[in-house]
Amino acid sequence: MPIIRTSIIRRIQQDLRSRTRSAQEITEDYLSRLQAAEPEVQSFISVASESACAAARALDGRIASDGADSLGPLAAVPLGIKDTLCTAGLQTTAASRVLEGYTPSHDATSVARLKAAGGIIVGKCNCDAFAMGSTSESSAYKATRNPWDLERVPGGSSGGSAAAVAAGQCVATLGSDTGGSIRQPAHFCGVVGLKPTYGRVSRYGLIAYGSSLDCVGPLAGCVEDAALLLQTIAGRDQLDATSSHMPVPDFTQGLEEVERFASRPLEGKRIGIIRETIGEGVSPGVNAAFDRAAQHLATLGAEVHEVSLPTSGAGLPAYYVIAMSEASSNLSRYDGIRYGVRQEAANIRETYNTTRQEGLNAEVKRRILMGTYALSAGYYDAYYKRAQQVRTIVQQEMHKALLDFDALISPAAPTTAYKLGHVKDDPLEMYKGDIMTINVNLAGLPAISLPAGFEEGADGRRLPIGLQIIGKAFDEGEIIRIAHVFEQTADFACGTPPTFDKSKSQ
Template identity: 50%
Template sequence: MQDITSKTLIEVRDLLAKGELTAEQAVQSCLDSIDATEPKINALLHVARDTALATAKAMDQAGYDPEKPLWGVPVIIKDALTTKDMPTTCGSRILENFNPPFDATAVDKLRQAGAIVIAKANMDEFAMGSSTENSAYKTTSNPWDLSRVPGGSSGGSGACVSAGQCFGALGTDTGGSIRLPASFCGCVGIKPTYGRVSRYGLVAYGSSLDQIGPMARSVEDVALMLQAISGHDPKDSTSADTPVPDFVAAAQAGSLEGLRIGLPEEYWNNADHKGGIDSEVLDACRAAITAAEKLGATTVPVSLPHTKYAIAAYYIIAMAEASSNLARFDGVRYGFRDKDASTLLEMYRSSRTKGFGDEVKRRIIIGTYVLSSGYYDAYYRKAAQVRRLIRDDFQKAYEQCDVIAGPSCPTTAFPVGQMTADPLQMYLMDIFTISLNLAGLPGMSLPVGLGADSNMPVGLQLFGPAFGEEQLLRTAASLEKEIGVLGKPNGLVG
């Protein structure tokens, strides 16, 4: 049988349904791929080899279940989501060897749909980063070029999908952490509307910004995964009690005839970004828009004037929420505790000093500052007001168009170590993604080719109105059919 791991999730699902592939064979093929590629890319923090094979064998013995749309499909989970049969560390020493007693709702829904969780993916510590260089355990490499980063913070999830270690993965997106690695690694990733997918069991970074979403090799793949994990959850007070459409049907349907695509000048003529947009990114994204026009879409100029304030507003809000959320990691109830401390205060201070990495400490300190007495009004309140203006910008834009399009990132994947000494430059990698998190709207990244200079994947980002995932998937699927999919990553060829 030909290499199973080169197939899409949908293709593997169909083989499993026909009985031409067993769940055990699917899992073993992914484990073999992990053995071959993991020494090169370092995408995983834990592999549940024995548990996954035992689960697959039991499923094969019970027989195929047509009621489970992901029956027998191996998937990988970002290590920010709790898993009852594997450690959950969030890429941090402070949670080293922490074993949660329950699955996150999104993980549980994948299992209920028949998916087999085979591993946990590496990530920037507590999802704080854009390159997966902030993990306390390892630096993940991009499968397209091992000297470059995979993006972050869901870099492990993007790399493992691209490298063929699984057929789909879950990531989390606080300011672009699904869309950025999807762009850098040449896969499809979608951040749903805030509230579409339950956050129960997601270790919080920025509670009003975090969202869980799937990453896979095709639009139909992410549609099937999104279908499985969406829906209201009474355990999450921010979960939206909204009907879940047929995302798979949306990804299979229709043309772009009559679709109005908004092109914000702030994204296509981005003078506010330090250094601007790389020409190879612009060229690939413009070619994708031309392809959309060929399919019947029309383009409409729109403006999102408060985009230039998004970086400042986002990092104030995100760091403020992080300082609050991470206060629970104190060495008392769970996680790392410094055994050498002699007093309670010393134990708190020493455990957090040794357990957290530099970037996490930086964000906690800044977040505590902007929430402190005398500075709350000057920083946090102003950022919240800007957030509202950004959401209003999107609402006005959608009066003129159906979807909005722009580059996922100003550059293709950059070399490992290039930006670690300059946190601000790293933060600017999120310039095109963070506005959607502030507004709580859905967005996705679709690979549209390789950069002419770097020969690295370029992602086109599609934005939708609240709970407008159907239109995003329909648009992306039509473009994918026209443009085609990327081949095997260059860094793993041979």
């Protein structure tokens, strides 16, 4: 049985050690690919060609003087960074005009750890402004397009990050996930997206949306590469009081090649299908692909049973109340005084008002207003407090289910990628698209989305579909291993956007 997807990161390390390719050659190859695809895909807000090449030359110098064994685990790996993560010396806008021209003096902890491991930052990926959206169309700079169908969205808010990986513009990227913003774009673009347990990865340097929900995580072309990135960025950070003291295991342990798999490699694993995420409200193509994925897990030896989480539907409104309430507080700092764009006016109050009026887009304003309303006197108990109570119930229900199962599964989204503009002006329709993912964030659990099949579009194009695997808190290793076995044995899930053959950049 052939290996379906192999690690590009491992291959780059082998090339460096064998002197087959230099860091400079690898970086230039990917920058060339990035620039060639960018006019169509529009994944990047900014491209860091000069600094990327300088970092690659420095790596080659280290190899010449100290040997390849002195390099970090991500040496010469071209990486994209979602524009909500601070990058020293490189513009960081959160895809909003209010931060246009803002250049941080520091790196986010996750970015700093990638650099310390030898990763090469090739640019900042487009996203929905302040990570508020599900299509990446609310960016103030451009609308990213899905490499599988350029008339469709890549998802959001980490749509630029997912599209960049799918189009082969870089090896992997970092995204942020508040209610599914890594996993839903991974589903739309046919890549792997990993949301870690809340607190597993430092949020220092992440431009906050919902502080009790935000997570930083990787998007990559295969499960092993996502695991390698998580291995690098995970761990306690003194700069983030919410980062966990939990030890970081080796997330790549047990990711054996398919030839070494037993005939039933998931023997003894119990996997629960969340009943409320299948059937009505889910497109026929997604349902069919999910059924096939669940059957495949059973053929691999897993016991697969349905499990009911009755409060699943209550999570969606509770999530939006909590997220918008936290956003209304977090975004109060963008006043035109401390950083970013300033629209001068007659007095300081008018300066605040004019800057925010012109710098924040309609979706961001909508969420700020709704969050402020939910926190206002007379409404706090009715909305925010009640939402937190629902959050506790959702969390308890998911934790209880995971006492009986090693993992829970669901589709990563109810449909395949939307047509451009389809939900842009319909916020309620856009919000409903998060139904599969938001409860994971409310519960603070880890989850991974990986390719599970395709739906044939009316125009004959194949559109990717993702399988979401949810695990126990701080047990990312378990869902990574299950996902890897699925990925390496499910040939029906394998594919590459027809216009963007990544093998040309490998």
